[in-house]
Amino acid sequence: MVLCVQGPRPFVAVDRMGQRPRWAQPEPAMQPLPAGALLEEVTEEIPAQSEGEPKVLDPEEDLLCIAKTFSYLRESGWYWGSITASEARQHLQKMPEGTFLVRDSTHPSYLFTLSVKTTRGPTNVRIEYADSSFRLDSNCLSRPRILAFPDVVSLVQHYVASCAADTRGDTPDPAPPPALPVPKEDAPGDPALPTPAATAVHLKLVQPFVRRSSTRSLQHLCRLVINRLVADVDCLPLPRRMADYLRQYPFQL
Numbered sequence: 085m086v087l088c089v090q091g092p093r094p095f096v097a098v099d100r101m102g103q104r105p106r107w108a109q110p111e112p113a114m115q116p117l118p119a120g121a122l123l124e125e126v127t128e129e130i131p132a133q134s135e136g137e138p139k140v141l142d143p144e145e146d147l148l149c150i151a152k153t154f155s156y157l158r159e160s161g162w163y164w165g166s167i168t169a170s171e172a173r174q175h176l177q178k179m180p181e182g183t184f185l186v187r188d189s190t191h192p193s194y195l196f197t198l199s200v201k202t203t204r205g206p207t208n209v210r211i212e213y214a215d216s217s218f219r220l221d222s223n224c225l226s227r228p229r230i231l232a233f234p235d236v237v238s239l240v241q242h243y244v245a246s247c248a249a250d251t252r253g254d255t256p257d258p259a260p261p262p263a264l265p266v267p268k269e270d271a272p273g274d275p276a277l278p279t280p281a282a283t284a285v286h287l288k289l290v291q292p293f294v295r296r297s298s299t300r301s302l303q304h305l306c307r308l309v310i311n312r313l314v315a316d317v318d319c320l321p322l323p324r325r326m327a328d329y330l331r332q333y334p335f336q337l
Contacts, residue, residue, distance in 0.1 A: 142216075149216045150195070153235040157186060157196075159333045160237055161300045162292035169208050172199035175293065176206040182247070182290025186211075186236060194221070196236055200289065209287075211236060220287075237335050244289045244337060292337055304333070312336045 157163035164172070164187040176183055176199060184200040189210055191197075196211040198220070210221035217232035218239050233239040294300065307330055314320060317330040 156237040161294040173206040176201040185293045
């Protein structure tokens with residue numbers, strides 16, 4: 085296809101008054117930027133973060149961490165859900181020392197509570213959650229020494245293993261178990277619960293108290309035995325489906 089243009093076609097549009105074309109006019113001289121102008125502009129786009137500012141929280145990370153913890157607890161069989169402190173005391177009252185269970189906390193600032201049978205009777209210790217980690221609630225002085233864990237089952241398993249090692253005397257100089265504060269969740273004025281004047285007790289976890297309504301399956305019991313005997317299940321020549329089942333609950337309790 086051929087396009088024909090009739091008549092002369094000017095190369096550059098010229099002003100009616102005979103002025104020079106716009107492309108030929110001299111550009112105005114560039115003025116230097118005032119001192120610090122560029123620095124200020126960059127500072128506004130990327131504000132500097134001071135060392136004292138709190139860590140930025142990621143709601144998605146918190147959601148995944150809490151959801152994973154709930155999944156592990158439901159598989160464990162010793163998660164009792166939304167029972168009260170009085171109900172937990174009734175269940176643990178006649179159990180041996182060191183029997184424990186995990187339940188929902190009745191305090192709005194906490195998710196879970198660890199109920200344990202001690203030498204002074206059943207007691208309750210809150211489990212606090214912060215920065216995608218769980219730790220036992222304690223006073224400000226002992227908080228830096230309290231370990232943090234990615235989920236509640238890992239927390240409980242650590243203290244069970246520590247108490248077992250202290251009992252056997254495997255370590256030459258075993259560290260004493262952390263002193264737990266007086267239960268903060270117990271309602272004041274309840275005659276069936278310890279009074280706030282009680283002194284601190286030492287953590288001793290021996291065996292979980294499994295709910296009758298959550299009787300663990302034979303598959304789950306076999307998984308627990310494998311986890312106790314094998315450090316890394318990936319080294320076992322297992323079918324993929326069985327290996328995935330073992331990874332869904334990588335604990336010994």
